[in-house]
Each structure stands twice: as structure tokens, then as C-alpha cells.
Amino acid sequence: MPAERLMPNDESQDLIALTREICQDQLAPQVDAMEAAHEFPRDVFRLLGRSGLLTLAYPEELGGGGQPYEVYLQVVEEIAYAWMSVAVGVSVHSLTCFPVATFGTPEQQERLLTGMLSGDQLGAYCLSEPQAGSDVASMTTRASRGDDGDYVLRGTKAWISHAGHADFYTTFARTSDEGSKGISCFVVPGDAANLTFAEPEKKMGLHCDTVGQVYFEGVPVAEGRRVGVEGQGMPIALAALDGGRLGIAACATGLAQAALDVAVRYAKERVQFGRTIGEFQGLAFLLADMEAKVQQARATYLLAARMKDAGRNVGKQASVAKLTATDAAMQVTTDAVQVLGGAGYTTDFPVERYLREAKVTQIFEGTNQIQRLVISRALLRG
Structure with missing residues (x-):
């Protein structure tokens, strides 16, 4: 429902x-x-x-x-x-x-x-690299400035949604060797010269979310497409990720709600030992726990959203929402498969797909281990 x-x-x-x-x-x-x-x-x-x-x-x-x-x-x-x-x-x-x-x-x-923002274009966010996932400051993709003031980008980005399909690529690249202070942000056109793409990753879920590596093999980018000043890329990326983590929290909540609804419908229809399986207390209580987890997930992301709308810093709360909602999605989809039993393990019902899709929510936009790091640091600073 x-x-x-x-x-x-x-x-x-x-x-x-x-x-x-x-x-x-x-x-x-x-x-x-x-x-x-x-x-x-x-x-x-x-x-x-x-x-x-x-x-x-x-x-x-x-x-x-x-x-x-x-x-x-x-x-x-x-x-x-x-x-x-x-x-x-x-x-x-x-x-x-x-x-x-x-x-x-x-x-x-x-x-x-x-x-x-026209609705006609679709973007990609190029932050992660093959050897720079959670450790963003270790990125090696470099933007070198030419004599004309424009840039040339060289490097590889990894795990990029919409790779090969996007109209523009919001890209973070190194403009100096000053660690996290040496990263800058660029908007690269999707049809830029020397911009190429690997074959899509073969993933366990989210098969319509095409993900792949993006190769910058001497891609020219005009100076006017650098966002912010040189070296401001890391603060820009981290600020953007607060909203991105809330987006994934909302996605995970919707996925968990879908899994719960399939499980409830099945429990009301499947008959064993002369009654529906939902009438057995053990299974009914499992459904109750699933409902509680979905509502907890929704409550945490809505609190963070309202704080963001009020202009407050939501770094910690975004991490709480992402952690809570994605862990809930993993548990609820797992339990949904259990409610359906053998049927849940088949492709006749969508819960096996939901389970496969839930797993990656604990990984992208910052693993849930990184979320715990963000939350704990915020607590100990306070």
C-alpha cells in the first residue's frame, strides 16, 4: 500500500x-x-x-x-x-x-x-577513481592549465552512473599536489573530445543504472567550466554529498516499502496448515519489525530534509539517514525473501531483485562504515 x-x-x-x-x-x-x-x-x-x-x-x-x-x-x-x-x-x-x-x-x-535543469539533460558525477573511493583526496585525475588559460584533463574515474549516456560530467580533478586542497571542480560536456568510456560494470543489481569507468584522455575543458576557484573542489564535493546521501536514503526507503508491501500481500494470501501464514505470530511479528524499520528510515531522512530546508548543517544527520535507511533496506528486503520462502528466491516475485538492489545502497555515496566515521567525529567534536 x-x-x-x-x-x-x-x-x-x-x-x-x-x-x-x-x-x-x-x-x-x-x-x-x-x-x-x-x-x-x-x-x-x-x-x-x-x-x-x-x-x-x-x-x-x-x-x-x-x-x-x-x-x-x-x-x-x-x-x-x-x-x-x-x-x-x-x-x-x-x-x-x-x-x-x-x-x-x-x-x-x-x-x-x-x-x-531543463529536464532534457542528464548528468554524471565523476568523483571516485579505481584507487580513490572513500579516500577521495588520493585522486590522481589531473587538470593541467594550458597557455590559453583553459584546461586539459587526464585520468580515469570509476563507478560512474550514466557513464556514456550523460549530457555532462561534473568532474573533480587535481590542479595541484596539495592533497585535499589541490582538487578543483569542472563541468565537462558529454561530447567533449577524447572523452571515452569502458564497458559497463557487470553488477548484481540495479541493472538499468549503467555504471562504468570514464576515461579523460586529454579532454579539453574551458576555464569557464571550472566551478569555484582552484582548490575548492573538495568542499564542493563534500557539500554535494550531503544531498546525495539524503537522496540514497530516500531511495532505500522506497525500496524497503516495496519489499514490505509484497511480503504483506503474500502473507495475506498464502495458506498453510489451514490458515494464511500472516496469522502465525512468528511471521506477523516479523512483518511488524519490517514496518518499524521502514518508518524509522523515513523519519530519519525527513528530519534531515527539514533541517536542510531550515538552512542548518546536515552533514551528521545526512549520514545518520543514509546509514539508517540503507541498513533498513538490506534487512527488510532480506526478510521479505524469507516471508515468501522458496517463492521469494525465484524471479516470479520482485523481492529477490529488491534484495540485490538493496546491497549497493550500503556501499555507494560513502560506505556505511564511512557514515559511522562521519557521525562519530561529529559527536566527538561537539
């Missing part, structure tokens, strides 16, 4: 209703076949863009939807309920727009952000 929501106003309630309609009519009928085919759902992103659901978190004067994070994240959750790969893509795209929207000059916002 759809999640119970207390939206801040009628407009946001209408937005949720629109999202549910699109998800039910357009997304849900094709998710199984598309995931089985490992097909990138570019037309689905275009549909969401035309519907105004791809850039909700940005101000209307910049071309966005003008919605608070409290509303944006609940829309993302609804999309994840229908199609996790697409919801992750919406979160990633929002992440890619953050540097220009927050740190870009007015001229950059007018020149670059108009397209980024």
Missing part, C-alpha cells in the same frame, strides 16, 4: 499524486523487462524531465522545481518504490547540478544551469 504521508501543502500533495500516477502507468509496467535486459532507461528520464520531476530541489529562478528537500525526497522515494534504478538516477542527476547551482557564478548559472 502507498506510504502514508503528511505533506506540507496541497501543491506538494498534488505532486506526490502526479508521481504515483506516472510510476503506476509508465514505470511499473516496464521495470521487470528493462532490468532483465540491462537497458538504460533514457526515455524514462526524459518523461520525468518533461513532468518536472528531475530537478525539483532547485529554485524556480534557476530553472528548477522550487520544492523543499522535504518534498523532493518523498518524490524520489515514490519513484524508488516503482523502479530503484531510475530513482538512483534522479538522485545522481540532482547531485551533478549542485556545484553550479551553489558555487557557480551568475554567468555560469545562466549559461550552464539552464540546460542542466
Whole structure:
């Protein structure tokens, strides 16, 4: 059943209703076949863009939807309920727009952000590298400045969603050897010269979220596409990740809600020993625990969203939400498979896919071990 929501106003309630309609009519009928085919759902992103659901978190004067994070994240959750790969893509795209929207000059916002927030474009976020995952400061991709003031990028980025499909790549590269203070941010056009891509990674889940390495083999980038000053890349990246972690928390919550609903329906229909299996207390209590975990996940990301909307620092709370929601998704999807028993282990029901999709939420946008590090450091500084 759809999640119970207390939206801040009628407009946001209408937005949720629109999202549910699109998800039910357009997304849900094709998710199984598309995931089985490992097909990138570019037309689905275009549909969401035309519907105004791809850039909700940005101000209307910049071309966005003008919605608070409290509303944006609940829309993302609804999309994840229908199609996790697409919801992750919406979160990633929002992440890619953050540097220009927050740190870009007015001229950059007018020149670059108009397209980024148009609903027609899709972005990729190039931060991780083969040897620089959680340790971002060890990145080696380098941006060298030429005599004309422009840059040339060389290096490899890894685990990049939308690789080969994006219209632009928000990229972090080293402009000096000063460790974390030597990283800068660039917006690289998707059709830039010498920008190439590896074959997509073969993953256990999220098959429609195409992920791969991006090769910068002497890619020219104009100085006007550097966001912020040289050396400001690390603060930009970390600020963006707060929103990205909240996006993944919302995705994980929607996935967990979907798994719970399948389990509840099955428990009300499956008959053993003359009664439905939901009538057995052991299984009924398992469903109750699953419901509690879903509600805990939703509560933590909504608290963080409301704090962000109030202009407060949400670094710690974003990590709490990401940790809580993704651990909950892993547990709830595992329990959903258990409720369905042997049927849950087959592809006749979606819970086996949900379980495979849940695992990576504990890994990307900062592993849950990194979230614990962020939370503990924030506590001990206070």
C-alpha cells in the first residue's frame, strides 16, 4: 500500500499524486523487462524531465522545481518504490547540478544551469577513481592549465552512473599536489573530445543504472567550466554529498516499502496448515519489525530534509539517514525473501531483485562504515 504521508501543502500533495500516477502507468509496467535486459532507461528520464520531476530541489529562478528537500525526497522515494534504478538516477542527476547551482557564478548559472535543469539533460558525477573511493583526496585525475588559460584533463574515474549516456560530467580533478586542497571542480560536456568510456560494470543489481569507468584522455575543458576557484573542489564535493546521501536514503526507503508491501500481500494470501501464514505470530511479528524499520528510515531522512530546508548543517544527520535507511533496506528486503520462502528466491516475485538492489545502497555515496566515521567525529567534536 502507498506510504502514508503528511505533506506540507496541497501543491506538494498534488505532486506526490502526479508521481504515483506516472510510476503506476509508465514505470511499473516496464521495470521487470528493462532490468532483465540491462537497458538504460533514457526515455524514462526524459518523461520525468518533461513532468518536472528531475530537478525539483532547485529554485524556480534557476530553472528548477522550487520544492523543499522535504518534498523532493518523498518524490524520489515514490519513484524508488516503482523502479530503484531510475530513482538512483534522479538522485545522481540532482547531485551533478549542485556545484553550479551553489558555487557557480551568475554567468555560469545562466549559461550552464539552464540546460542542466531543463529536464532534457542528464548528468554524471565523476568523483571516485579505481584507487580513490572513500579516500577521495588520493585522486590522481589531473587538470593541467594550458597557455590559453583553459584546461586539459587526464585520468580515469570509476563507478560512474550514466557513464556514456550523460549530457555532462561534473568532474573533480587535481590542479595541484596539495592533497585535499589541490582538487578543483569542472563541468565537462558529454561530447567533449577524447572523452571515452569502458564497458559497463557487470553488477548484481540495479541493472538499468549503467555504471562504468570514464576515461579523460586529454579532454579539453574551458576555464569557464571550472566551478569555484582552484582548490575548492573538495568542499564542493563534500557539500554535494550531503544531498546525495539524503537522496540514497530516500531511495532505500522506497525500496524497503516495496519489499514490505509484497511480503504483506503474500502473507495475506498464502495458506498453510489451514490458515494464511500472516496469522502465525512468528511471521506477523516479523512483518511488524519490517514496518518499524521502514518508518524509522523515513523519519530519519525527513528530519534531515527539514533541517536542510531550515538552512542548518546536515552533514551528521545526512549520514545518520543514509546509514539508517540503507541498513533498513538490506534487512527488510532480506526478510521479505524469507516471508515468501522458496517463492521469494525465484524471479516470479520482485523481492529477490529488491534484495540485490538493496546491497549497493550500503556501499555507494560513502560506505556505511564511512557514515559511522562521519557521525562519530561529529559527536566527538561537539
